[in-house]
Amino acid sequence: MTVLSLFIVSIAAKYLTFDPAVYFEQQREIYVERVLALGLHVSGAIVALAIGPLQFVGAIRRRLPRLHRAIGILYLLGCLAGGIGGLLLAPTAHGGPIASVGFAGLAISWLVTGAVGLRMILTGRVADHRRWMIRSFALTFSAVTLRLMLLTYGGLASADLITLDFTTAYVAIAWLCWVPNLLIAIHFTPAPSKREVLPV
Secondary structure, eight states, rough: OEEEHHHHHHHHHGGGGGGGGSSSSHHHHHHHHHHHHHHHHHHHHHHHHHGGGGGGHHHHHHHHHHHHHHHHHHHHOOOOOOOHHHHGGGGGGTHHHHHHHHHHHHHHHHHHHHHHHHHHTTBBBBHHHHHHHHHHHHHHHHHHHHHHHHHHHHHHHHTTTTOOOOHHHHHHHHTTTHHHHHHHHHSSHHHHHHHHGGOO
């Protein structure tokens, strides 16, 4: 998870050069026109994706709680910036309205899971906080699953093993890159124990 996250961070970081040559070809003109939204989305997502895996390190949570909180604040700020930028870009997504709704749903879900996770820890509900933050990172990790799916599609198309055109595939990926991630996170995170609730 960490290796894949950092690999995608290294790829996405090229967008912060704001060189149109590195942009997603089908969205190049849109990104040039919406450079502020692009910068907000990419920079926030990069921060969240780069530091998010650190929150899964039990030793940091147990032995360095202040560091855990500091990383958590930075992570949530990254999600906030990335989510707002994603919402601003969603209406112009390649693939039309269905893709736009898919990416908007991702951005909203990303913002909501982070906000609920923050609310849970502020009220001392540690187990619920953990569950919601796992869901949040599952959505952050959609940056990885999206690119893995695009690479898979490209490989299959090059080998003539799939006849689906790129736009149709991209519309499907706009949903498949995050909905399964979220469902898996919801399914595999255990119900909270009352013993894990801190006094308010």
